Amino acid sequence: MKSIQALLVLLFGISSQISFGQFTDEINSNRPGKSMMAFAVGKTIIQTETGVTYVSEDHNLLDYQAKGFMGELAIRYGVWKEELEIIGEIQYQNDKLTSGSYEESRNGFKQLTLGAKYLIYDPFKNFEDKPNLYSWKANHSFKWRQFIPAFAMYAGANFKVGDNPFSYAPSDIIEPSFSPKVTAIAQNHFGGRWVLVTNLTYDKIGTDFATINYILTLTRGFNAQWSGFIENQGYMGDYYSDGVMRIGAAFLFDKHMQVDASIGKNLKDTPGLFNAGIGFSWRFADQYEEVKIAKPGTETKMDKKVKKKAEKEAKKRKDAVE
Structure with missing residues (x-):
């Protein structure tokens, strides 16, 4: 727990600069990966990100299997300033646990969180990469600025609704009905096609269920409509630690709608986890008014x-x- 407390101090002790958010021409969805991007959706924008995932769990030592489906819904709303958004997230799972001749149907909320994210620094805001009319070499040289990430912070809370039958903690350990959560977010753009998003999260702070999580998501745009990603997620806690690899792709219907698909597999077999899902993201931006910064x-x-x-x-x- 001392290492967790030290991480929390580090997250809140990071000094930063204030900059401005960005409304993109095309939808800015966190799907299909699990990481959270640094940029907000834009003031007055409402965005929904939904998905259905097949989940399979197989424990070699305890000799049980669980298979079912999980529904996901995230609602993002830009408020007050371009840099700020409020985020609500829900995960609800329904599956069947089988161990020998024993069967049990399980259902419940795996996640119910509400929080806010603020873009603190954007390295490309008010920066114009002007071409050098006298040097071909200068125009084609390596751009070190791309290693400076956009930086954002998320703070929220987990809410427990009913019993959670999917917890790995002993049955006599009761999960609290409320627990804080914070995430540090960095986002790098390499050239015009690659995006690297890094999340570092301290979840369920101050409880027996506290965990430190990280997510690294690398996305590549193939053309104006198709993109793909590869992702690594790791989490460390007192009751369960693991790592997960995911890959997937997204297709842009138009500038406000996106569909996606992904698969994921963890690194251990106690239990072994596999999931495959599809999703849809939609942005309502009819009321958006562009915020312009005058020279x-x-x-x-x-x-x-x-x-x-x-x-x-x-x-x-x-x-x-x-």
């Missing part, structure tokens, strides 16, 4: 409104005097 010395939209209002007030006073 120094230029009038912003707000400046023009204030100026126009001042001119109206001056005209009223002049008319009153006359």
Whole structure:
């Protein structure tokens, strides 16, 4: 637990710079991987990310199998500023546990969380990579700036609804109804096609179920519609530790809709885990108004409104005097 407490201090002790979020031309979905991207969806944007996953669990030592399906739903909403979003996530699983002649149907919420994510630093905001008209070498040289990641922080809470039959903890250890969760998020863009997302999470803080999790997701865009990813996730806790590898692909229907598919397998057989899922992400952006940052010395939209209002007030006073 001391190492977990040290990690929490580290996460909150990171010094940072304030920057601005980004509304992308195309949907910015966390699916089909399990990592959370640094960028928010944009102010007033509502985005849903859903999926259905086949899950299979096989324990060699305890001689049991469990097979079923899990439904996932994430709702993301951009509020207040471009950099901020509120995120609600639900996972509900229904399966059948079999051990010899014994069978048990299980169902319940595996995850119910609510939190907020804020983009703290974007290395490419207000940065323009201008071409060098006098040097071909300078234009084609390696760009060290791509190693500077966008950085965001997530803070939220887990809520327990009913019994959780999928826990690996002993039955006499009761999971609390509320527990905090924090995640540090880094996102690098390499060239125009590669994206690396890193998550470091301290989950269920202050409970017997506390874990340290990491996720590394590498995504490659193949063309304007297709992309693929490979992902490694690891988690360490008092009752269960493991590593999972995932691969998958996503297809962009249009700039607001995406479908995806993925498969995953863990590294151990106590238990061995396998899952395969499909998903759909949809963004409602009809109410979005682009937030533009004016260059120094230029009038912003707000400046023009204030100026126009001042001119109206001056005209009223002049008319009153006359």
